[in-house]
Amino acid sequence: MLPFARVTVIGLGLIGSSIARGVRATMPTARVTGFDADPEVRAVARRIDLCDDVADTAGAAVIDADLVILCVPVGAMAAAARDLAADLPADAIVTDVGGSKASVLAALREALPGATIVPGHPVAGTENCGPESGFASLFRGRWCILTPDGETPETATARVQAFWEALGANVECMTPQHHDLVLAVTSHVPHLIAYTIVGTASDLEQVTQSEVIKYSAGGFRDFTRIAASDPTMWRDVFLNNREAVLEILQRFSEDLTALQRAIRWGKGDELFDLFTRTRAVRRSIIDQGQDDARPDFGRAHE
Numbered sequence: 001m002l003p004f005a006r007v008t009v010i011g012l013g014l015i016g017s018s019i020a021r022g023v024r025a026t027m028p029t030a031r032v033t034g035f036d037a038d039p040e041v042r043a044v045a046r047r048i049d050l051c052d053d054v055a056d057t058a059g060a061a062v063i064d065a066d067l068v069i070l071c072v073p074v075g076a077m078a079a080a081a082r083d084l085a086a087d088l089p090a091d092a093i094v095t096d097v098g099g100s101k102a103s104v105l106a107a108l109r110e111a112l113p114g115a116t117i118v119p120g121h122p123v124a125g126t127e128n129c130g131p132e133s134g135f136a137s138l139f140r141g142r143w144c145i146l147t148p149d150g151e152t153p154e155t156a157t158a159r160v161q162a163f164w165e166a167l168g169a170n171v172e173c174m175t176p177q178h179h180d181l182v183l184a185v186t187s188h189v190p191h192l193i194a195y196t197i198v199g200t201a202s203d204l205e206q207v208t209q210s211e212v213i214k215y216s217a218g219g220f221r222d223f224t225r226i227a228a229s230d231p232t233m234w235r236d237v238f239l240n241n242r243e244a245v246l247e248i249l250q251r252f253s254e255d256l257t258a259l260q261r262a263i264r265w266g267k268g269d270e271l272f273d274l275f276t277r278t279r280a281v282r283r284s285i286i287d288q289g290q291d292d293a294r295p296d297f298g299r300a301h302e
């Protein structure tokens with residue numbers, strides 16, 4: 001049986017459009033309604049036939065939904081929730097896909113008093129944005145983290161879990177605070193490092209921009225992909241996961257200082273030991289089948 005029959009997606013960018021496509025591919029009898037605050041995005045969504053219906057207001061989009069998924073930048077979650085609050089059916093479940101969880105849960109609770117909220121975060125994406133960049137298989141074989149708290153009914157969490165599993169994701173639950181710490185180290189600070197090194201390279205006076213482009217080695221190219229990620233989305237993630245990001249950054253800068261010292265004093269064994277440990281991390285990721293480089297993995301379009 002389908003976990004939901006009437007799914008509403010608010011925010012039709014990369015993640016929202018991937019969910020809409022995924023629902024149509026894996027739950028063909030479910031009806032998908034979409035809404036986006038940007039009229040141009042709504043026009044594109046209609047042109048590419050993304051949903052069964054694209055509504056012109058958030059209220060009209062949720063009027064008979066049984067699942068509402070907020071797929072807007074983390075800093076826009078509260079406003080998006082307020083816009084639909086008056087028309088949200090009492091028995092609907094509200095979930096989201098935001099990359100940070102504690103502040104989003106607090107914002108949704110305030111905007112939607114009494115609503116059933118199951119916060120979520122699919123740990124799957126790309127550096128692209130907008131309704132044409134999504135694809136149905138984005139979540140296949142990827143993790144989706146749900147962060148219910150004591151107020152979230154277990155039955156609601158179970159239905160949202162079944163929904164993500166139908167899209168092909170593996171689901172795990174944890175507290176919003178633990179999610180924010182884990183993602184700070186596995187996603188948020190790595191993005192900040194990419195933004196920094198690409199910014200540093202483009203600011204160097206002694207090395208021209210064309211030399212950076214011409215001689216970019218594989219590692220730098222990987223950083224430029226990450227550093228091309230959506231500025232609004234990532235600004236919001238850093239402002240909303242401030243504490244965990246600052247804590248991990250503190251640890252990172254201590255470790256960087258230790259490496260700086262090892263290079264200055266020629267301590268090759270320290271460098272060698274660290275690089276051996278980090279190589280083992282990469283190998284465990286591959287052993288667990290989480291390697292992005294596999295051609296058929298995650299990003300492969302239908």
Ligand SMILES: NC(=O)C1=CN([C@@H]2O[C@H](COP(=O)(O)OP(=O)(O)OC[C@H]3O[C@@H](n4cnc5c(N)ncnc54)[C@H](O)[C@@H]3O)[C@@H](O)[C@H]2O)C=CC1
Nearest residue numbers: 011013014015037038072073074076098099125126129130
């Ligand atoms: N990009 C990625 O790889 C991943 C992103 N996420 C999360 O997904 C969410 C959406 O990100 P993307 O789809 O990448 O962004 P996107 O920029 O592709 O799409 C966001 C859409 O939300 C719309 N929007 C903004 N404010 C709105 C409002 N108040 N009401 C209705 N629509 C509104 C925008 O017009 C835009 O079309 C973010 O919270 C992000 O943290 C989660 C996993 C991966």
Ligand SMILES: O=C(O)C(=O)Cc1ccc(O)cc1
Nearest residue numbers: 099122123124125126127187
């Ligand atoms: O494109 C990449 O490498 C990503 O890291 C995708 C991504 C971006 C944001 C998330 O919250 C989760 C996954």
